Amino acid sequence: MRQLQEMTAAVFDFDKTVAETFRPSPNGLGTEEAYALAVSMVLGKHGEQVYRGQGLGNRAPTELVRDILKAGSMPDMLSCAQMYLEMNAAILDGLVPPGKGMPLVWSEEKQVEVIGELLTRAKLMVLVDELSHHPDGSIWPEPCSGVLEFMRELQKRGIATAILSSGHELFITRAFELWGAEAPLMLTDDDVRGLTSVSLNEKMKPHPFLFELLIRKWQDVQSWAHEPAHRRRFFYFGDDIVKDGRLAASAGLRFGLYDPESTVTAEMPTDQFRFADWRDLTKAMQAT
Numbered sequence: 001m002r003q004l005q006e007m008t009a010a011v012f013d014f015d016k017t018v019a020e021t022f023r024p025s026p027n028g029l030g031t032e033e034a035y036a037l038a039v040s041m042v043l044g045k046h047g048e049q050v051y052r053g054q055g056l057g058n059r060a061p062t063e064l065v066r067d068i069l070k071a072g073s074m075p076d077m078l079s080c081a082q083m084y085l086e087m088n089a090a091i092l093d094g095l096v097p098p099g100k101g102m103p104l105v106w107s108e109e110k111q112v113e114v115i116g117e118l119l120t121r122a123k124l125m126v127l128v129d130e131l132s133h134h135p136d137g138s139i140w141p142e143p144c145s146g147v148l149e150f151m152r153e154l155q156k157r158g159i160a161t162a163i164l165s166s167g168h169e170l171f172i173t174r175a176f177e178l179w180g181a182e183a184p185l186m187l188t189d190d191d192v193r194g195l196t197s198v199s200l201n202e203k204m205k206p207h208p209f210l211f212e213l214l215i216r217k218w219q220d221v222q223s224w225a226h227e228p229a230h231r232r233r234f235f236y237f238g239d240d241i242v243k244d245g246r247l248a249a250s251a252g253l254r255f256g257l258y259d260p261e262s263t264v265t266a267e268m269p270t271d272q273f274r275f276a277d278w279r280d281l282t283k284a285m286q287a288t
């Protein structure tokens with residue numbers, strides 16, 4: 001943990017790193033359940049069956065759509081998606097900031113992307129409704145235990161912080177509001193879905209292109225982020241050893257795996273580390 005002393009910038013994954021979005025809300029809705037509902041709304045019963053069989057597996061929406069279409073009865077699902085778009089375009093419009101995401105216009109050439117956009121917005125519609133103080137006194141989602149204190153400690157020390165997530169701007173911004181904290185600068189899936197000149201692969205973790213895009217909008221770090229020696233002073237924190245860990249490795253960043261239940265058994269590269277409690281990191285920072 002001594003390596004934390006070298007940190008000058010910190011990047012956080014969001015789901016299951018900063019927020020417990022996979023724990024269901026009091027209404028029984030978490031990310032996986034919201035996706036199941038969204039898949040059934042957009043791709044119909046058949047799509048939902050395929051999804052239930054595959055599970056979510058930390059896939060981004062377009063990745064999910066691509067896999068479901070490959071595995072199921074395509075014509076049924078396509079006509080279902082087209083109808084969903086026609087009936088719901090107006091409601092789905094406000095869920096993604098203007099100019100971000102994919103335009104909500106049916107396109108034969110970009111079916112996977114347009115359906116991914118529909119799925120994203122349908123899922124967001126479900127989840128944004130859950131994001132609040134609930135009558136039983138709980139809030140959903142809860143921040144991962146100790147993470148907000150760690151972020152505050154970094155900010156106090158002038159360490160630049162950002163979020164790099166396959167999630168969505170409106171949701172993340174509102175979650176921080178709910179926690180009474182200010183959301184850091186972020187690059188989310190909303191920023192990349194509409195990029196037409198970029199391959200699907202590049203738009204998804206663990207591709208390091210996402211980190212390069214983050215740097216382009218992150219003025220605090222721009223002047224030094226491209227020097228390899230300084231790259232090593234970026235720390236990336238995430239809960240997925242493949243999606244987050246490999247992204248960090250290929251972008252040249254240090255990686256800390258948040259593994260609160262010690263479920264990851266894979267060996268970690270020697271320059272990466274794992275931790276189970278954000279408080280340990282806060283303490284390590286305070287000891288310097």
Ligand SMILES: [Mg+2]
Nearest residue numbers: 013015016239
């Ligand atoms: Mg995550």
